[in-house]
Each structure stands twice: as structure tokens, then as C-alpha cells.
Amino acid sequence: MKTPVLIAVVLTFALLAFGLYQAFVVAPTEQTMGDVQRIFYYHVPSAWTAFLLFFVNFFASIWYLFRRGSVSDAIAVTTAEVGVVFCTIVLITGPIWARPVWGIWWTWDARLTSTLLLWLIYISYLILRRFSTGGQTPVLAAALAVFGFADVPFVYLSIRYFRTQHPQPVIGGGGSLHPAMWHAVLWNWLAFSALAALLCWFRYQLERKQKDVEETIALESMLEGSPR
Amino acid sequence: MNPIPFLYAAFIVTWVIHGVYIVTLVTRYRKAERELREFQKK
Numbered sequence: 001m002k003t004p005v006l007i008a009v010v011l012t013f014a015l016l017a018f019g020l021y022q023a024f025v026v027a028p029t030e031q032t033m034g035d036v037q038r039i040f041y042y043h044v045p046s047a048w049t050a051f052l053l054f055f056v057n058f059f060a061s062i063w064y065l066f067r068r069g070s071v072s073d074a075i076a077v078t079t080a081e082v083g084v085v086f087c088t089i090v091l092i093t094g095p096i097w098a099r100p101v102w103g104i105w106w107t108w109d110a111r112l113t114s115t116l117l118l119w120l121i122y123i124s125y126l127i128l129r130r131f132s133t134g135g136q137t138p139v140l141a142a143a144l145a146v147f148g149f150a151d152v153p154f155v156y157l158s159i160r161y162f163r164t165q166h167p168q169p170v171i172g173g174g175g176s177l178h179p180a181m182w183h184a185v186l187w188n189w190l191a192f193s194a195l196a197a198l199l200c201w202f203r204y205q206l207e208r209k210q211k212d213v214e215e216t217i218a219l220e221s222m223l224e225g226s227p228r
Numbered sequence: 229m230n231p232i233p234f235l236y237a238a239f240i241v242t243w244v245i246h247g248v249y250i251v252t253l254v255t256r257y258r259k260a261e262r263e264l265r266e267f268q269k270k
């Protein structure tokens with residue numbers, strides 16, 4: 001591993017450890033929910049990171065539709081895959097938090113349903129990328145990503161415009177958060193964003209390597225098929 | 229209901245998902261590298 005990457009890995013893990021310390025030690029215990037509310041410090045930053053990655057995927061897809069560059073295509077698939085990882089964490093930690101607080105694992109309200117739909121959209125994007133073999137696959141995937149991104153603002157705004165079981169948003173939701181809770185959530189978001197950037201870098205390297213393999217196979221089959 | 233196991237479960241699940249994803253990335257990268265080496269040998 002190259003030195004700058006190694007430094008990035010060490011810094012990211014230090015940030016994650018500090019985030020964990022903030023969540024478990026520094027942040028005060030919430031009065032009504034108790035300690036289980038500390039799931040918030042992983043649940044919310046994971047959601048924000050997933051939204052950020054889908055946002056990058058949206059712009060990379062538009063860029064690809066206009067320019068057809070391999071870099072934008074690689075960025076799009078990279079951010080979609082890492083975004084799905086973070087969205088999966090949101091969908092699992094949410095019900096784990098809901099069970100002791102609401103008494104149920106899941107309810108089909110607008111926020112939860114639209115988040116599940118968002119996850120399914122990007123899962124279908126990845127399935128399309130993985131199993132479609134036609135030359136038009138990146139174009140179709142980019143079009144799916146552009147339209148699929150429309151669900152992101154819907155997920156965010158769903159708790160403002162619909163009556164939901166899910167609490168109001170942290171930013172601009174009318175509620176107040178203790179300054180120490182704000183610090184904990186922002187430190188964890190910074191740590192998760194650093195982790196997401198690192199995962200994207202590794203996934204991007206993998207995409208380039210896989211492209212090299214595909215090009216080598218194509219070149220070999222061309223040489224085998226050409227008259228001698 | 230004791231909520232503490234739920235708190236630990238959420239944190240453990242988060243790290244298991246990230247860990248599994250990192251392992252799949254490393255496995256896929258090594259597989260691609262191996263394939264590339266084999267093609268270059270031919």
C-alpha cells in the first residue's frame with residue numbers, strides 16, 4: 001500500500017475511533033429514549049453519507065450521458081455501490097432502533113418506504129451493471145441513476161410533507177439538539193465521509209483493474225479471431 | 229425491554245457490514261489481478 005493511502009487509512013480509523021468515543025462517552029444520554037438513542041450517531045451519519053454518494057452518482061451519470069467518458073462511468077458505479085452499503089446500514093440500524101422505542105420493527109410510512117425504494121433502485125442499478133452484457137449498459141445505467149436520484153429529495157422531504165412515525169429531520173426540523181449531541185453526530189459524519197471516500201478510492205481502483213481485464217480479454221479474442 | 233442489546237446490535241451490524249464489504253473488495257481486486265497476470269503470461 002502506498003504511503004498517502006496508508007496515512008488516509010490511519011486517519012480514517014482514528015476519526016472513526018474518535019466518533020465512537022463521542023457517541024458512547026461524550027454525548028449525553030437522551031431523556032426519553034435513554035442509551036438506545038445513541039444508535040442515532042451511526043444511523044443519521046450513514047444516511048447523510050449515502051445521500052452524498054447518490055448525489056455524486058447523479059452528477060457522474062449526467063456527465064457520462066453527455067461525454068461518455070470511462071472516468072465518469074467508473075465514478076458512477078463506485079459511488080452507487082458504496083452508497084448502497086451505507087443505505088443498507090441505515091435500513092438495518094433503523095428497525096433495531098425502532099423496536100425498543102416504537103415497539104415495532106417496521107412501519108410502511110413515507111420515510112421508511114421511500115428509503116427502502118431508494119435502496120431497491122440502486123440495487124437494480126448494480127444488478128443492471130453486473131448482469132447486462134450489451135454495449136449500451138453504462139448508458140442505460142446512467143439513465144436509471146438520473147431518474148432514480150429523484151427519490152433522494154423525496155426521502156429527505158417525506159417527513160415534512162407526510163404524517164410519519166419517523167421523527168422530524170435533525171436539520172431544520174424544529175426540534176433542538178444538545179450541542180454535545182451535535183458534535184457527536186458531526187464527528188461521526190466526518191468519520192463516515194472519510195470512510196466512504198476511502199472505500200470509493202479502493203472500489204475505483206478495482207473498477208480500473210476490471211476494465212484492464214476486460215480489455216485484455218477483448219484484445220486476445222480479436223487476435224485469436226484474426227487471419228494469420 | 230432492555231434496550232442496551234439493541235444499541236450494541238446496531239453498532240456491531242454497522243461494522244460487520246463494512247468489514248464484509250472491505251473483504252469483498254479485496255477478494256475481487258485480487259481475483260482481477262490474478263486474471264490479468266494469467267492473460268499477460270499467455
